[in-house]
Amino acid sequence: MTNFSISRRNRILSLTALLLSLCWSNSWAAITPAKKPVPKDCVPLGNWVIPGSGPTTQQDVISRAAKASVVLLGETHVNADHHRWQLQTLVALHAVRPNMVIGFEMFPRRVQAVLDKWVAGELTEKEFLRAAEWDRVWNTDANLYLPLFHFARMNHIPMRALNIEASLRRLVSEKGFYGVSIEQREGLTRPAEPSQAYLDYLFPIYKQHDRKDKQKGEMNQDDPDFRRFISGQQLWDRAMAQVLHRALAESTGSEKPLVVGVMGAGHVLHGFGVTHQLHDLGVQNVVALLPWDSDKSCKNLVKGVADAVFGVLPNVSESFQPQFQRLGIRFEMGRGGAVVLQVEKNSIAEAAKLQDSDVILEMAGLPLKNTEDVVTIVKRQVPGTWMPLKIKRDDQEIQIIAKFPLLKH
Template sequence: MVQKTRGGALLALAAALLAAAGTAAAKPCGEPGRWYDPAAGERLTTAEALSRLRGSEFILLGERHDSAAHHRWQLYTLAALHGRGNLAAVGFEMLPRRTQKALDRWAAGKLGAEAFFEAVDWQRVWGFPRALYRPLLELVRMHRLPAAALNVDRATVRAVRRQGWAALDAEAREGVGRPAPLEPAQRERLEQAFQHHPRQDGLDTEGFIEAQRFWDRAMAEALEAARRRHGAPVAGIVGRGHAAGRGIPHQLADLGHAPADVAVLLPHDAAEACPGPGEADLVFLLEPGRESEGGEEPPRMGVAIAPAQDGPGVRIVEVLDGTPAARAGLRAEDRVLEAAGQALERPGQLQAIVERQAPGTWLPLLIERGGEQRREVVRFPPP
């Protein structure tokens, strides 16, 4: 059981990570391959760290979604927990609740990989390369572990963002209960995170915070349901901000769980300064530079995209400076109608096409700007 440090500073989702990256002169946290307890200031072996998790009902393994190093750490940690008989079920943020039947069939060995990813509509509901997550899913299948789809549909989150939880009936909010009010430090963290969020029409600070609270509540309730069904502990594969920001733990507390019931585990670059109390209960020290490793991540265009809503194609919300999209002259509010000759109806289609691009290749696009169609070519840099 991991003891909590009350009153510790919470992670500012974007600002703290940027600040940590700028502390090159700080004293390294410790030797790679070991664990660190921020509350006690102790460095631990894996056996010692895992022993402290005995009694925890929920173990949240925070990640940066596009980091291969983070997913390897999650895989090895799940395997270690299972080997010690300390893993009852695994929950995945990546999958909305409506995919639970397909996830059950996958975990039971009744659905092949291609059929599973098609059944859950992976590219649309999540979009990050499935190769990053497949080893985690294979571990669940290999050991026939119960698995839980923790998320809700993106459309549900958008509705909460625009209208608020109270304006939706139970069906419209997928049965998710009223989120617990935020503590001041949590609100400050989300306000800072909003400043780094890609701008979307109609997205303001309050809507962003409402959506994040709802997201945390939905996953907390799904984790609690998995615990009631399968026992404890339930491990959660979730984004770093939901775990380190105490979003999910805060909602679990509102559901009646004591702080000691929830353990937050994070990967951390061993060359950086140790995190302070409050960010995590235990951190695993990665080889320097590996925390940001993206593995064999496919090329990125450098755009934030959203459904077009009022017609075909997908809408570009933001174009990041210095990216292939920016060099091709793409602009915010452009509508991408075709990519590589394929008509587009939803963002996941464009993401899938981009993922298949090899370094050094060109991607022809048909876009609409100001009511006129034009052709552009995005050139991906060579390796």
């Protein structure tokens, strides 16, 4: 098999994906760290725990969180139990603070008008998902998220689109913040500098990831690739923090709303990401809550990982089956096909050796002219079948095979 070198840009983007898949802000200052190692079953199913302290109650967590300016609810995107926990937490918070705004990482800013129409009751589910370009932008089974969207609509809670275009993150990773024109920045301001703790946390992960093309020798945190990787991640965090901050600043009533952000856990972990950017924007009262898989190592349950965590089942619940096949890529149309922006970890695409910046020209022998072609072809694949892909990589056309596994019963 021919070996293809991975470009610097691809490495940065894949590192971002790795970070979010590995990551599960700041804890309440009054909590004293545990002096003894946490027990094996550190977060029992259906229970709240304050990292560094111990078990607590739902009433205590919700009453504290409801007093915050911003509450961040982390998730692993494909875990159904994480979304059930998010809905339960939103319901509890709404009972205490009904004046609420919910921001979602799943939507880019340009579809904000679609979210407004959804909350106003002007769109059906199908119309909403199509207009929001769900299958192209997020490409995760919408049934995982629809209960959250319906909760917002049923209770007239404004929804905010938190994300930016993947192409902008890629540009900043390549050229740096000031290397991207003001017109391309989508109104973003320069992110706050990362804390040293954040750099120390990410650097070992960065060094362990595919570094075959680096010269042997000691690397340090001034490595240009590492700094570009950090810049791309921080831009993502800054973008979401700005929208959450704006939701507070633009409120017209005497009482500020409780602003809740729904996002991947990697943006919430240890307060390094969105919380850090919110603090830089002047929002100090931020509470971070995370679901905690029952098989997750208790060594990670340290003071500061979150304000509180809630025990859930690991991975995807057995009762949940995806409603359609997923290849596991983020993409945009261009260059004669579907340009791969990001390959998800542990996906069919990763197993097929797809790489960031590959251009998929054909799927199952069919040319790709628009987003709907990609989505339709993938959805209709029968479990257990193989789908040939013609791709262009480094000006060379090659064939690879995407193998769709049998679904579990």
